[in-house]
Amino acid sequence: MAADDTPLMQQWREIKSRHQDALVLFRVGDFYEMFYEDAEEGARLLDLTLTSRNNGSSRAPLAGIPVPALETYLQRLVKLGRRVAICEQVEDPAQAKGIVRRAVTEMVTPGTALSEGLLDARRNNFLLAITGESDPSGELAVAWTDLSTGELGVQPSNWKELPDLLGRLEPSEILLPRSWELFPIPGADRVVCTHRSDWMFDAPSGEEELRRRFGVVTLEGFGFGPGDGLLVGATGALVAYLAETQPAAAGVLRPPRIERGGTEMQLDEMTRRNLELVEPLGSADGQTLLGVLDEALTPMGGRLLRRWLLSPLIDREAIVGRQDAVEELVDDTSMRRELRKELGSIKDLERLAVRVGSARCTPRDLLAIDASLSHVPALKSALAQARADVLARHREALDPLDDLRALVAAAISDDPPLNLADGGVIRPGFDPQLDELRSLREGAVEWIARLQAQERERTGIGSLKVGYNKVFGYYIEVTRTHLERVPEEYQRRQTLTNAERYITPELKEWEEKVLGAEEKILALESKLFEDVRRQVAALVPRLQELTSHVAALDVLAALAEVAVRREYVRPEVHDGYELVIRAGRHPVVETMMPREDFIPNDVRLDGEARIMILTGPNMAGKSTVLRQVGLIQLLAQVGSFVPAREARIGICDRIFTRVGASDNLVRGQSTFMVEMTETAAILNGASRRSLVLLDEIGRGTSTWDGMSVATAVTEYIHERVGAKTIFATHYHELTRLAERLPGVVNYSVAVKEDGENIVFLRSLVAGGADRSYGVEVARLAGLPVEVIGRARTLLRELEGGMANGSTRPAADVQLPLFEAQDHPVLERLRGVDVNRLTPIEAIVLLAELSAQARS
Numbered sequence: 123m124a125a126d127d128t129p130l131m132q133q134w135r136e137i138k139s140r141h142q143d144a145l146v147l148f149r150v151g152d153f154y155e156m157f158y159e160d161a162e163e164g165a166r167l168l169d170l171t172l173t174s175r176n177n178g179s180s181r182a183p184l185a186g187i188p189v190p191a192l193e194t195y196l197q198r199l200v201k202l203g204r205r206v207a208i209c210e211q212v213e214d215p216a217q218a219k220g221i222v223r224r225a226v227t228e229m230v231t232p233g234t235a236l237s238e239g240l241l242d243a244r245r246n247n248f249l250l251a252i253t254g255e256s257d258p259s260g261e262l263a264v265a266w267t268d269l270s271t272g273e274l275g276v277q278p279s280n281w282k283e284l285p286d287l288l289g290r291l292e293p294s295e296i297l298l299p300r301s302w303e304l305f306p307i308p309g310a311d312r313v314v315c316t317h318r319s320d321w322m323f324d325a326p327s328g329e330e331e332l333r334r335r336f337g338v339v340t341l342e343g344f345g346f347g348p349g350d351g352l353l354v355g356a357t358g359a360l361v362a363y364l365a366e367t368q369p370a371a372a373g374v375l376r377p378p379r380i381e382r383g384g385t386e387m388q389l390d391e392m393t394r395r396n397l398e399l400v401e402p403l404g405s406a407d408g409q410t411l412l413g414v415l416d417e418a419l420t421p422m423g424g425r426l427l428r429r430w431l432l433s434p435l436i437d438r439e440a441i442v443g444r445q446d447a448v449e450e451l452v453d454d455t456s457m458r459r460e461l462r463k464e465l466g467s468i469k470d471l472e473r474l475a476v477r478v479g480s481a482r483c484t485p486r487d488l489l490a491i492d493a494s495l496s497h498v499p500a501l502k503s504a505l506a507q508a509r510a511d512v513l514a515r516h517r518e519a520l521d522p523l524d525d526l527r528a529l530v531a532a533a534i535s536d537d538p539p540l541n542l543a544d545g546g547v548i549r550p551g552f553d554p555q556l557d558e559l560r561s562l563r564e565g566a567v568e569w570i571a572r573l574q575a576q577e578r579e580r581t582g583i584g585s586l587k588v589g590y591n592k593v594f595g596y597y598i599e600v601t602r603t604h605l606e607r608v609p610e611e612y613q614r615r616q617t618l619t620n621a622e623r624y625i626t627p628e629l630k631e632w633e634e635k636v637l638g639a640e641e642k643i644l645a646l647e648s649k650l651f652e653d654v655r656r657q658v659a660a661l662v663p664r665l666q667e668l669t670s671h672v673a674a675l676d677v678l679a680a681l682a683e684v685a686v687r688r689e690y691v692r693p694e695v696h697d698g699y700e701l702v703i704r705a706g707r708h709p710v711v712e713t714m715m716p717r718e719d720f721i722p723n724d725v726r727l728d729g730e731a732r733i734m735i736l737t738g739p740n741m742a743g744k745s746t747v748l749r750q751v752g753l754i755q756l757l758a759q760v761g762s763f764v765p766a767r768e769a770r771i772g773i774c775d776r777i778f779t780r781v782g783a784s785d786n787l788v789r790g791q792s793t794f795m796v797e798m799t800e801t802a803a804i805l806n807g808a809s810r811r812s813l814v815l816l817d818e819i820g821r822g823t824s825t826w827d828g829m830s831v832a833t834a835v836t837e838y839i840h841e842r843v844g845a846k847t848i849f850a851t852h853y854h855e856l857t858r859l860a861e862r863l864p865g866v867v868n869y870s871v872a873v874k875e876d877g878e879n880i881v882f883l884r885s886l887v888a889g890g891a892d893r894s895y896g897v898e899v900a901r902l903a904g905l906p907v908e909v910i911g912r913a914r915t916l917l918r919e920l921e922g923g924m925a926n927g928s929t930r931p932a933a934d935v936q937l938p939l940f941e942a943q944d945h946p947v948l949e950r951l952r953g954v955d956v957n958r959l960t961p962i963e964a965i966v967l968l969a970e971l972s973a974q975a976r977s
């Protein structure tokens with residue numbers, strides 16, 4: 123079939139063969155066409171009609187997009203995770219001999235998108251490159267960039283940490299070596315993966331790429347050392363890929379920053395989701411921590427805040443540094459107001475800076491940069507009195523970029539057109555040659571304008587007009603009634619129904635001057651604009667440096683604003699163990715009800731009482747307290763104030779949050795297996811310095827299984843891990859653990875019985891719940907009265923049965939597991955090294971143990 127392709131299809135095939143993994147949008151006249159498999163896919167993804175086009179003796183499937191609709195369709199394709207190659211006609215069809223030449227002028231992929239329609243202003247759009255050793259214990263390097271902001275970073279990683287890193291960066295595209303094509307990347311199942319030849323990820327080619335791109339002879343200045351081959355390879359591959367897809371923008375990448383880890387808290391995916399840090403769990407419009415805190419006034423501040431929440435600090439000094447800054451802004455209302463007033467006028471400088479580096483830059487972009495920069499001196503003076511180190515450091519680093527502003531002010535006129543081609547972009551006085559051309563043109567225009575009056579007088583024809591049209595240029599028009607008075611030197615050009623149009627040699631001469639000047643003016647303006655753009659582009663690194671300070675100030679001021687509005691306090695963070703929260707609140711739940719309705723709670727975890735078993739009926743508020751502790755811990759390590767009356771917070775290396783299977787909304791189809799796999803990950807990953815929050819773990823199986831698992835897990839954490847832990851459970855039987863394990867304490871969320879009803883008090887009290895109140899909760903849920911009545915009877919019977927020595931298990935009968943110190947199950951448990959179990963082995967073992975415990 124390829125044999126008798128038409129020339130157009132041959133050209134398409136040739137281009138498609140070089141872009142196999144992309145949808146090729148092939149410009150034909152007023153359409154971008156897709157052919158064959160692209161047509162089928164495109165039609166399906168975009169709801170286009172699939173037609174066909176003659177191709178020799180056969181027909182080629184075809185789907186087309188009208189040129190003006192390109193941006194809309196591109197957005198849809200990229201959101202769906204497709205790569206798109208835009209193939210333009212690169213010569214004028216009128217001049218082409220034979221078939222018009224075409225070439226791919228732009229590749230659009232989720233990770234390299236630049237147009238505003240494809241980007242979310244409050245969130246980074248990361249493209250990652252990963253390379254390394256493919257065996258499970260091997261080392262990895264992960265390089266990342268956000269092309270829309272120009273930052274570039276790289277860090278060592280490994281397969282175990284990779285999912286958490288991916289969760290933190292939330293990439294929209296990952297670049298991988300071709301040889302990894304077949305195996306799945308953990309944590310990347312929803313991300314578009316692009317593969318490139320393995321050699322692109324090699325250290326030597328990476329080094330060459332980086333040296334060329336950044337114009338350096340050695341990479342040492344960036345901090346790369348002899349052992350950093352993987353890091354260099356990943357960074358080089360990333361840069362090379364950008365040069366391939368977005369060559370213009372690749373030019374404004376900032377130099378790579380190496381992050382060697384150890385400064386940020388690792389948050390795994392489940393914790394991030396269960397705590398609803400930046401994404402709601404259930405419905406898409408649910409509230410998140412970010413939603414409550416996001417008082418940032420600039421888009422870059424919004425993006426940075428999101429990143430701070432996803433990577434809390436673990437270094438006390440760094441945390442205290444931020445806290446000092448927030449505190450000063452909380453206390454000094456006028457400083458905060460002034461700062462925020464200026465911040466509010468600053469546009470997305472970070473993304474504007476990148477645009478300057480590309481051909482997309484418009485005169486208005488330069489003005490927007492200038493306007494934003496005009497607020498920098500006021501920002502600086504708002505901070506004049508600032509004493510906090512961090513604030514002072516940012517203040518000193520604020521660079522007003524006067525040189526950039528002077529250049530823009532001198533070069534660009536006040537109200538430039540959107541389009542360069544409309545003229546009037548360059549300010550008068552900037553370029554003598556331009557001024558001269560303009561006055562030439564003006565002079566000519568004036569001469570022509572005077573001509574009308576002059577000729578009226580000379581000829582005595584009062585209605586004589588000088589006009590202009592595209593075809594004939596300038597002309598003199600005389601109506602028929604005056605034809606006899608037309609002077610001899612007028613040359614007739616055009617006859618209308620009741621008038622004639624003339625020219626004179628002199629008029630044509632002046633016309634030449636006007637049009638000639640116009641053409642030269644436009645050419646000169648666009649050259650001058652390009653010069654200015656280049657000069658501004660050379661200042662982009664300073665602009666990017668500035669934006670990083672502006673973003674940080676914006677986040678600090680936002681945290682202060684929230685602290686004031688919501689009455690947060692500064693927690694005392696320390697390197698010790700203890701966690702004390704007095705009158706703590708859930709930062710998100712409290713915003714969903716009138717202020718006084720939320721009941722604050724105290725929580726204390728320390729060496730003596732490090733595991734809290736939290737019981738209470740359904741709906742009592744267990745999950746809320748549990749998450750509230752996690753969120754307060756996290757906020758404290760971000761450097762924020764916290765919703766409490768007082769807090770002392772020992773820095774954690776990690777926070778783990780797990781929600782039992784049947785409570786787990788995250789994965790919908792979640793199973794006990796998933797829950798246990800996650801629990802295994804905690805037991806293996808947590809240390810004494812971790813905070814572990816378990817919500818209804820063990821619920822996804824039968825009661826006895828579940829309780830056995832819950833018990834064994836608690837014992838393990840108590841004996842072996844030593845992490846501060848809160849375990850919320852409606853198995854009030856677990857409260858017995860406190861009798862045997864010294865570090866375990868019981869708390870419950872209080873309810874008051876009011877006749878047959880229960881009232882939720884929402885307050886945490888020492889001691890475990892003695893019953894589950896399941897029937898009462900069922901009543902609150904609206905089960906029919908007959909059902910409730912019957913359930914009460916059954917419950918009384920069951921409880922009575924137990925009291926009479928029935929063999930049926932009862933709430934207040936001790937489980938054999940708890941009482942027998944030398945029970946074979948305990949024996950086996952003691953012998954297990956959990957660190958050496960795979961998740962599957964752990965499950966198998968658990969199943970055996972629980973069977974054994976029941977036998």
Ligand code: ADP
Nearest residue numbers: 719720721722739740741742743744745746884
């Ligand atoms: P549980 O986990 O015990 O079943 P939740 O923590 O899910 O209960 O709480 C149920 C509901 O109770 C929450 O959605 C919230 O509306 C309310 N609630 C929880 N804690 C408080 C509190 N401290 N003050 C006021 N309302 C609360």
Ligand code: MG
Nearest residue numbers: 744745785817
């Ligand atoms: Mg709950």
